[in-house]
Structure formats: structure tokens, C-alpha cells
Amino acid sequence: MGFENVGKVWTPQGLQELLGTLTKPDWCDSITLHHTAAPSLAQRPDGFNAQHIKNIQSFYQNELGWSSGPHLFVDDDQLWGMCDFRRKGIHAVSFNKRSIGIEVLGDYDSESAKTGRGLDCWKTAAAATKVLLAWLGLPPNASTVLFHRDDPKTSKTCPGRKVEKEWVLDLVAKADAAADDTAHAKPTLDVTLKSTEWRFVGERWCIPVRVYLLKRGVADAEIAAKLKKTATGFHFDDELLEGAFYDKDSSMTWAPARELIDLV
Numbered sequence: 001m002g003f004e005n006v007g008k009v010w011t012p013q014g015l016q017e018l019l020g021t022l023t024k025p026d027w028c029d030s031i032t033l034h035h036t037a038a039p040s041l042a043q044r045p046d047g048f049n050a051q052h053i054k055n056i057q058s059f060y061q062n063e064l065g066w067s068s069g070p071h072l073f074v075d076d077d078q079l080w081g082m083c084d085f086r087r088k089g090i091h092a093v094s095f096n097k098r099s100i101g102i103e104v105l106g107d108y109d110s111e112s113a114k115t116g117r118g119l120d121c122w123k124t125a126a127a128a129t130k131v132l133l134a135w136l137g138l139p140p141n142a143s144t145v146l147f148h149r150d151d152p153k154t155s156k157t158c159p160g161r162k163v164e165k166e167w168v169l170d171l172v173a174k175a176d177a178a179a180d181d182t183a184h185a186k187p188t189l190d191v192t193l194k195s196t197e198w199r200f201v202g203e204r205w206c207i208p209v210r211v212y213l214l215k216r217g218v219a220d221a222e223i224a225a226k227l228k229k230t231a232t233g234f235h236f237d238d239e240l241l242e243g244a245f246y247d248k249d250s251s252m253t254w255a256p257a258r259e260l261i262d263l264v
Contacts, residue, residue, distance in 0.1 A: 002068030005081025012127035040107040047075035070101035081228040089245035108160020191215035
């Protein structure tokens with residue numbers, strides 16, 4: 001065991017709901033924050049997907065010989081599970097026995113943590129940290145929110161030279177888990193789309209219908225035959241795609257992601 005949560009993905013509020021069903025561990029007194037360094041933000045322009053996490057698990061198990069790893073991997077807007085929160089992981093020599101480990105996507109020795117995607121990743125990590133500390137019954141402070149570089153047995157700069165403890169603690173204090181799980185949050189898909197294939201329209205996240213269905217394995221000919229516009233709106237076969245629209249710039253029909261998830 002040790003990689004029980006590989007394949008599981010949450011928003012901060014989804015994590016909060018999960019933790020509400022679990023008994024908190026008596027060994028944990030802190031959260032330790034890391035950056036992935038490699039991959040960097042530039043190497044993962046669309047964040048993580050399920051295969052990325054499986055590849056990291058394989059590296060830990062087969063290359064490093066680890067029986068476990070960090071507990072969470074965080075990207076722009078999602079939390080990717082790796083290890084059971086109730087069990088000790090492997091992520092920082094001095095802190096493994098007392099701390100839950102979170103890896104934040106990016107190389108914050110060179111990439112910005114305070115603008116763009118870097119800031120999005122750190123806000124998501126801060127929300128996850130706040131949820132975990134609340135579950136553990138711990139206040140957020142410099143003793144309960146650790147950096148990998150706080151470990152006296154490492155010379156690493158992790159989670160990056162551009163990340164300061166006081167700044168992270170401020171993010172944690174301001175974090176709101178619920179804000180990340182409203183209609184404004186991207187739905188979780190079982191396929192990976194580029195960042196340009198997401199648009200927030202009419203209070204909903206929309207994606208191109210054909211692109212999504214092709215990635216789900218629907219044949220192009222079937223899509224062409226079933227995707228139709230009628231007087232009542234766009235339909236796929238007999239299903240009305242509420243909120244769907246045709247975009248001239250992309251020459252594609254778009255629809256709210258939640259409308260498409262149950263189609264196939």
C-alpha cells in the first residue's frame with residue numbers, strides 16, 4: 001500500500017467533504033509544502049492529468065524504491081491524490097513521520113508564484129492546506145505550515161526561492177474552499193483539454209463539443225450525424241444541449257461541460 005489515492009481528484013471543497021468521513025491521524029502535526037520543480041508550469045501547460053500522476057507513482061516505486069510518496073499534487077485548480085491522508089508518506093526526511101506532504105506544480109526557483117498560473121496553483125494549494133489543517137484541528141502558522149527547505153537534513157530550496165512563508169500563510173488565511181467548488185469551478189473530466197478549449201460563458205464552463213466527443217472515442221462521422229441545430233437549440237441525437245452555441249471564431253459548437261459529461 002502507499003499509493004491508495006492515485007486516480008482520485010478533488011476540488012478543495014471535495015477534499016473537505018472526503019476528510020469529513022475519515023478519522024484524523026494522531027501522528028500528524030503539520031503540512032509540508034513542496035514544488036515539483038520538474039515538471040514545471042511550462043512543461044505542464046494544461047496542468048496534471050491522471051497519466052502524469054501514474055508516471056510519478058511509477059518513478060517513486062520503480063526508480064527510487066519508495067513504498068509511498070507525497071499525499072497530494074496540486075495544479076491550477078485541482079487536487080490529485082497519491083497517498084492516504086491517514087498514513088505517513090515519503091516527501092521530506094525529517095518530516096515524513098509528522099507531516100502531510102503537498103506538491104505544488106511549478107518550478108518556483110525560476111517561475112513566478114505570485115502571478116498567472118503560479119498564483120492559481122498556490123491559491124489552490126493554500127485552500128487545500130486550510131482544509132487539511134481544519135481537519136487536523138491545527139491553526140495555520142509557521143510551525144504547522146512547513147516548507148521542505150525547513151528540513152535541516154536537506155539543502156534544497158523547495159518550494160522555491162520565490163515562495164516566502166509569510167506570503168503562503170496569508171494565502172492560507174484568505175483561502176475559501178467553498179469558492180473553488182461553485183459553478184465557477186471547472187468540472188472534472190476524464191479527458192484532458194487544452195486551456196484554450198475551456199471558456200467561461202453564461203456562468204458555466206464550456207468546451208467544444210466535437211473535440212470532447214472525439215477524445216471520448218466517438219467517431220467523427222457519428223458526431224456529424226447526431227450534432228444538429230433545431231429551432232429549440234443544439235441537440236446531440238435526441239439530447240438537448242442546454243446552453244450550447246456556435247462560435248464563428250473557432251468554427252465550433254461549444255456546450256457547457258456538464259451537459260456533455262453524461263452523453264457517452
